[in-house]
Amino acid sequence: MSLDELPPIVRRLAQEHPEVWAAFNQLGEATAAAGPLDAKTQRLIKLALAIGGSLEGGAHAHVRQGVADGITPDELRHVALLAVTTLGWPTAARAYTWIDDELTRGE
Numbered sequence: 001m002s003l004d005e006l007p008p009i010v011r012r013l014a015q016e017h018p019e020v021w022a023a024f025n026q027l028g029e030a031t032a033a034a035g036p037l038d039a040k041t042q043r044l045i046k047l048a049l050a051i052g053g054s055l056e057g058g059a060h061a062h063v064r065q066g067v068a069d070g071i072t073p074d075e076l077r078h079v080a081l082l083a084v085t086t087l088g089w090p091t092a093a094r095a096y097t098w099i100d101d102e103l104t105r106g107e
């Protein structure tokens with residue numbers, strides 16, 4: 001992901017502290033490589049973690065990245081649906097909204 005695609009505050013922090021940004025990216029690469037999960041599964045799990053943590057910005061980012069990586073809208077929405085039994089209807093509905101925000105952007 002290029003800096004231009006980041007939210008303004010993240011872009012600013014990355015530009016003001018490139019060494020921290022580089023270390024953050026290296027950590028992400030290391031954690032991704034540390035286990036057996038494929039990239040698609042990792043992206044869906046990261047979306048689920050963002051939903052469970054009520055991290056709207058993170059959920060939006062993982063949906064955008066998932067779409068760019070070829071994950072289908074149905075697969076992304078399924079993550080929100082799976083939240084019903086663990087996190088409850090309100091959280092699942094909120095997640096569904098976040099996902100649809102990204103999927104319908106520009107329509």
